[in-house]
Structure formats: structure tokens, C-alpha cells
Amino acid sequence: MNVEENRLNAEQLHRIAKALADPQRFAILQRIAQQPEVACKQLVSEFSITQATISHHLKELVVADLIHSRRVGQCAMLSRREDTLNDYLDHLTRRLLPPLAISQSENSSATDSIPPQCFSDEA
Numbered sequence: 001m002n003v004e005e006n007r008l009n010a011e012q013l014h015r016i017a018k019a020l021a022d023p024q025r026f027a028i029l030q031r032i033a034q035q036p037e038v039a040c041k042q043l044v045s046e047f048s049i050t051q052a053t054i055s056h057h058l059k060e061l062v063v064a065d066l067i068h069s070r071r072v073g074q075c076a077m078l079s080r081r082e083d084t085l086n087d088y089l090d091h092l093t094r095r096l097l098p099p100l101a102i103s104q105s106e107n108s109s110a111t112d113s114i115p116p117q118c119f120s121d122e123a
Contacts, residue, residue: 008087012065016088019064024049025057032067033080040076 008016020026024047031046032038040058044051058078061067065084070077 008084008091013088013091015064016066016084019060019066022057022060024053025060028054028057029061029066029080032061032078033085037077037079040078043078 020029028043028047031043040054043058044054047054058067058069058076062069066081068079068081070079
């Protein structure tokens with residue numbers, strides 16, 4: 001996985017966003033995340049899409065490093081990559097929910113900066 005100080009690089013972020021953007025792929029990841037491990041054959045039986053399509057989605061999830069796949073004979077066992085998911089969530093939190101810088105004087109009254117006409121009942 002490409003991380004620097006627990007941060008994903010731009011290429012990895014793009015792969016994850018692209019992988020999660022597909023609703024079917026997201027549903028597959030969600031299903032895998034419900035258990036420690038899920039057999040690929042189980043996914044094929046649960047989703048109303050072909051095995052080839054499941055395989056394509058799984059490949060994209062592996063490339064995005066969102067799931068881990070291991071072979072047991074002819075069966076692929078799949079599990080979520082908690083480290084990648086946590087790093088991605090941390091990244092989103094830092095980028096989309098930065099701490100708000102409100103000075104003490106700005107914090108005195110939330111309505112001080114709202115123009116009076118916004119409180120008027122007149123139309």
C-alpha cells in the first residue's frame with residue numbers, strides 16, 4: 001500500500017474513489033466488510049450478476065487496495081483492508097471536515113453577522 005505518514009498518495013486516492021463510485025462494487029465491498037472473510041463463490045451466489053462481472057469488480061477492489069484476496073485451493077477468500085479504509089476515511093475527514101477557525105469575538109453571537117433583513121417577516 002502506498003502510504004506516507006498514514007496518508008494515501010494521489011494515485012491511490014483516485015483508485016479508491018473510482019472503485020467506490022460504482023454502486024455494484026460498493027455493495028460487494030460492503031458485503032465483504034460484514035465478515036472477517038467471504039468466499040468468492042458466496043458473492044457469486046448472492047449477487048445477480050455474472051461470475052465474470054464479480055471477478056472484474058473484485059479486481060478493481062484489489063487494485064484499489066480495499067480488499068485482500070488469498071487462495072485456498074481453487075477458492076478465493078476475500079477480506080477488507082482495514083488499514084486502507086481507515087487511511088481513506090482519515091484523509092476524507094482532514095479534507096472535508098477541517099477544524100473551523102472561529103475567533104472568540106466571532107463566536108460571541110452566531111446571528112451577529114447575519115443581515116437584519118434575514119430575520120424580517122416581511123417578504
